[in-house]
Amino acid sequence: MASPKHSFRFGISEILLIIFILFSGSMLAFHSGGFVINFKTVGFTVFSYLQKGVSTVTSGISDTFNAVHELSRLREENKELTERLKNYELMQRANSDIKKENERLKEQLDFSETFQEKNYPAKIISRNPDSLYSAFTINKGSTNGIKKGLPVLAVQSGIVGLAGKVVSVGATTSLVMPVYDSKCSVSARIQKTRDIGLVTGQGSIDNPLDMTYIRKKILNELQIGDLVVTSGMGENYIGDIPIGSISEIKVLDYDSSLSIKVTPVIDFSRLEMVIVSEKIVPNQNSAFQNISSN
Template sequence: MKVKNQTSMPSKYWLLILAVVCVILLGIEGFVDGGGPLRLVANYTIIPMQKGISYAGRYLSDLSENFDTLEEVRTENEKLQSKVDELTIDNTRLRQEQYELERLRELYQLDENYSDYQKIGAHVIANNGSNWFNDFTIDKGSNDGIQVDCNVLAGSGLVGIVTEVGPDYARVRSIIDDSSNISAMVLSTSDICIVRGDLKLASDGRIHFENLPNNDNEIEVGEQVVTSHVSSRFVQGLFIGYISEIQVDSNNLTRSGYITPAVDFSNLQEVLVITSTKQDLINSETDQNEGE
């Protein structure tokens, strides 16, 4: 059996003693005008706690403000990004419309240059899978008056000739195709030559010409070459391109060289098709002569 410690003092007495001490300290504090031990105790206990609480409050306040600011910035960034996306789409659309307008202007100018011929516009819808439009399909056919051997234009001049026709489509073989050969002439001298397609030269932006007479007519780089009047399938005067290189052949009787074509055969989107073939024009002229 444990014996109760008789010397322990009840808690209420300790509380009473502390209260008395506090009163005494307050009294002394009043007499010494706030410079006594309470101020010393406060300097080492209460004031640091107040500073810590104040610092924590400011930190939490700044953190809250920063969080609000971050949310505002994020919201603003989302709005700006949405605006940038919208402007990018608008800019892309405007550029596409500008490119289309430029192409249509080229076609319009081409139509004006060959106003003697009846023509119809068409879109290129497929090619043969290569990087060059040496054989491609357009979205107009016999229902639109197109027939085999109709001549096709784009850019600044001749593209090729129609080789196959369906009700709503037509296939075109361009002048750069390996199987293409055209009776052409130098515009300034009317000298006849043969222009042959060569896909190996297409990457250099050139086509080959040959059998140009080596006569007294001086022909220089930059001369224009057009379809000749003796061509059996191409109407006369269609612009093919500019002579970029010319030389005398080893037989000393003919000249040959290269032509820079008037059409960009790496990018064809719209074309003009002359709906009358060379034979149609010949027949029409014959009928007129007989009528006279």
């Protein structure tokens, strides 16, 4: 036999009792102060959260503007520093160029001091455009003591050589005909054998000089690299100034003389400074005498 099921249902009286108990408890809590809502504290808390949020947003916007301003400032500083670096590099290059120029001038002046008489250091200021490198102009003229026909020397890397001779003189400038000009002929001798010949230019800076009137019978005494110097005879050139070195020797059946090619000791493509000199005898310790004795 099945046992009967009991069900519990809230009646009106029970519900009213529960409501009364909750109401009584609430009143008792309010009366005792244990359940008092501090609306000022609640409002402050809510306002604090709102203020914090606004502050965060404002701070973010301010940081963004500051970052943009800082980036702009850094760009300006970078631009300024870049310009300073360029100026510094230009200044360094200028200082390097000045240093090299001073070294070249010192080389020329040290050499010019070895002479007993007058000499005139000069700078090449232009080259003849009508015939490439066939003549060049220097910044010294008659007011400086330059005269037509004076020899022009040059010093490169401690090596002294004949550059040419003065062919025209102005008040403050002079025209120099280089030794490689086809119209330039120089009485010269082979330093080792002391045989005299004639050195003539071929009209181009790239072509070697020609030396003629050297006897065939001394062929076995000659070698490639032998130095050719000025003879100092019959002209205004100083004796024993290096002109160049022998680069080729040919025996021509139809000629009683050897055909000799001479490479100048001066690199005319790099020539900037020269020395115009009187016809004198240099000091015994002069640079070109030291070279001639080697």
